[in-house]
Amino acid sequence: MKPIAIVFGCTGQDGSYLCKSLIEKNFEVIGTTRTNNVNLKRLNTLGIADQVDIIACNLENSNQTENTIKKYNPREIYNLSAQSSVGDSFKKPAETQRSIVDATLNILEVCREINFKGNIFFAGSSEIFGSTNKPANLTSKIDLKSPYATAKYQSYLLSKMYREIYKINCVTGILFNHESPLRDERFVIKKIINAAIKIKYGNKERLTLGNLSIKRDWGYAKEYVEAMQLINRSKLNRDYIICTGESHSLRTIVEKTFEQLELNYLEHIIVSKDLYRQNEIENSSGDYRSLQEDLGWKAEVKIDELIKKLITEEITNKYQS
């Protein structure tokens, strides 16, 4: 019999890549979505929509969470489900809190009650560190600048508490930004790639962006879901930082994207103070050395290759099909 994995939040960017990777590793994959109106776009793009057993489960509902975990009694659980936009979290603080903290607590409580012996991975976020002046690790200062960061920090602490007190095998991967062609269009890198390609194909409209000096550690989602699995299966049962170790400004991303399309970004963008984020984090970078030393994981795709992948896939999917 195949081992079972439940991916909570299977319709998102990471959920879709993770489902694919688990299927390739011969898992039976149960994927959850909150709605009956399931968004299969990403799973279809990866050609696996019919290989994931998709069920409705809202983690904010403890009965639904309990029924799902008890019914499948999986070997592995991944919780990727969340209101995942930092920007939106300022407009939806309560929804963000519920989608992250209530969801985490519900999973952990069910697992405590049934004495769950499988492994549980929670998607944490680098946003908990605020601005970093050196690459962040698990001992770095916490500085919560958004409702999203606050919720992710609570979730991280809950998982740590259930691991230490109730001996549940649960871990958090603290993820720095990661992108892919499957990224939602609300996120800035996807917005830049899409706009630059449209301009290349003749669109005259300028791209309006906010603060170009912010720096982030940007990786490739497809690689990050491999790190999630290594962390979840590890006997060390501890939390890790998942990042590339390189930080680049948004200006660099814009410049490189337009350059790869043989365009000069200065001619095509407008910077608007209206798009500057409230409580903006200036610089965010991470330290992946523990993950490399303990589990042998290191990001291979760095910024130039990432931009190239995003451009190539976007052009292939939308302009050459």
Ligand code: NDP
């Ligand atoms: P996505 O936004 O692509 O997917 C998250 C999924 O969560 C959605 O598809 C949605 O599925 C579900 N969801 C549950 N509650 C809500 C809600 N209130 N509003 C919107 N969606 C909700 O996220 P990613 O795949 O990019 O990220 C996966 C996880 O990793 C998330 O927990 C995110 O916070 C975390 N993370 C991601 C980073 C990144 O750079 N991508 C960086 C750091 C952390 P449905 O509608 O089907 O229920």
